Amino acid sequence: MDRSLAKPNLFGLDRAALRALMESMGEPAYRGDQIHLWLYRRRVRAIAEMTDLTKGLRERLAASHDLRWPEVTERGHSRDGTVKYLFRLDDGATVESVYIPEERRRTICISTQAGCPLKCAFCLTGISGYKRNLKTWEILGQVATVMAEAPPEQKAWNVVVMGMGEPLLNYDNTVVALRVMMDPDGFAVAAKKLTLSTVGILPALEKLMKEPVRPNLAISLHAPTKELRRELMPIEERYDIHDVIEAAQRYPIPRGGAVTYEYVLLGGVNDRPAHARALARLLGGGKGKVNLIPLNPAPEIPFAPPTRAAVDEFCRILSEARVPVSVRRPRGQDILAACGQLHLKRGEVPVPAPAVP
Ligand code: SAH
Numbered sequence: 001m002d003r004s005l006a007k008p009n010l011f012g013l014d015r016a017a018l019r020a021l022m023e024s025m026g027e028p029a030y031r032g033d034q035i036h037l038w039l040y041r042r043r044v045r046a047i048a049e050m051t052d053l054t055k056g057l058r059e060r061l062a063a064s065h066d067l068r069w070p071e072v073t074e075r076g077h078s079r080d081g082t083v084k085y086l087f088r089l090d091d092g093a094t095v096e097s098v099y100i101p102e103e104r105r106r107t108i109c110i111s112t113q114a115g116c117p118l119k120c121a122f123c124l125t126g127i128s129g130y131k132r133n134l135k136t137w138e139i140l141g142q143v144a145t146v147m148a149e150a151p152p153e154q155k156a157w158n159v160v161v162m163g164m165g166e167p168l169l170n171y172d173n174t175v176v177a178l179r180v181m182m183d184p185d186g187f188a189v190a191a192k193k194l195t196l197s198t199v200g201i202l203p204a205l206e207k208l209m210k211e212p213v214r215p216n217l218a219i220s221l222h223a224p225t226k227e228l229r230r231e232l233m234p235i236e237e238r239y240d241i242h243d244v245i246e247a248a249q250r251y252p253i254p255r256g257g258a259v260t261y262e263y264v265l266l267g268g269v270n271d272r273p274a275h276a277r278a279l280a281r282l283l284g285g286g287k288g289k290v291n292l293i294p295l296n297p298a299p300e301i302p303f304a305p306p307t308r309a310a311v312d313e314f315c316r317i318l319s320e321a322r323v324p325v326s327v328r329r330p331r332g333q334d335i336l337a338a339c340g341q342l343h344l345k346r347g348e349v350p351v352p353a354p355a356v357p
Pocket of ligand 1: 264
């Protein structure tokens with residue numbers, strides 16, 4: 001479909017924008033709240049279905065606005081029940097989201113950028129390049145689509161902003177999307193069930209701390225020292241590991257929870273006992289827990305997964321040092337839906353990465 005002639009999308013506007021839109025159309029502002037409920041709580045797919053608006057208003061709205069979600073072009077089903085969604089956006093960019101059913105909960109992993117500019121050495125998203133920031137509706141549309149297609153169950157939803165891209169490099173659109181997700185009259189995801197993962201873009205992290213509603217925080221650490229982190233994550237040159245941890249320790253986690261430090265274990269590179277001890281020293285005394293992620297390999301990734309014994313030993317050392325630790329179970333590995341395996345599709349042309357603020 002030729003989207004160059006498309007009308008602006010109603011889906012993606014937050015409460016303030018919807019209220020302002022109603023006033024600009026000569027309606028009372030509270031109609032914006034009604035539309036918010038239809039868009040994000042009831043998640044109707046057509047303006048005509050918003051039955052508590054007058055027919056006249058629905059017609060005027062439909063004349064000026066579209067209501068649409070991003071288009072799903074592929075669904076990949078893993079043996080473990082994980083589903084990977086591929087969305088094709090208006091300009092041809094593609095992004096991926098993942099639905100992860102679990103015993104007691106279900107999780108949606110969403111993307112905030114098409115590709116990623118950070119180029120972490122072990123991550124397929126970074127290796128395949130960067131295209132652009134996602135719009136708010138493109139972020140929320142991933143959540144809406146996955147929720148709509150999931151089997152009806154009573155399990156609570158978790159949303160993790162851990163798909164493609166660095167959310168804090170797309171701050172404004174991501175924060176509006178987070179607000180709509182956490183709104184009780186929106187997607188109604190509890191703040192403690194929503195986690196944003198970042199490498200630690202410091203100015204944006206400081207801003208996030210001051211937002212009226214904030215999600216949980218996960219920090220991608222991946223190394224216990226500046227020297228090693230710099231080799232794995234170019235962003236270390238810009239934002240120092242110690243400054244990132246200092247900021248993360250001040251982050252007000254919902255309901256007194258603790259920040260999560262993500263640590264991808266790369267066989268022989270950062271998975272030795274000495275690394276575990278250094279990590280315990282680095283984090284010791286502070287709040288926070290470590291989530292170890294054994295590398296999800298791919299032919300393009302120049303690292304090997306850790307051995308089982310190395311993972312166990314790493315865990316043991318952290319536990320002994322009283323650093324809470326868990327190991328992430330890979331999900332959807334067989335369909336390249338696991339952490340770090342989402343990437344731009346063949347034939348998509350990456351653009352030069354923008355400057356990091
Ligand atoms: N840019 C943000 C959001 C993406 S989160 C961030 O880096 O935090 C994606 C998570 O998966 C990060 O913790 C990332 O480091 C991890 N990851 C990347 N590549 C991986 C791989 N090949 N195997 C396992 N985890 C990986």
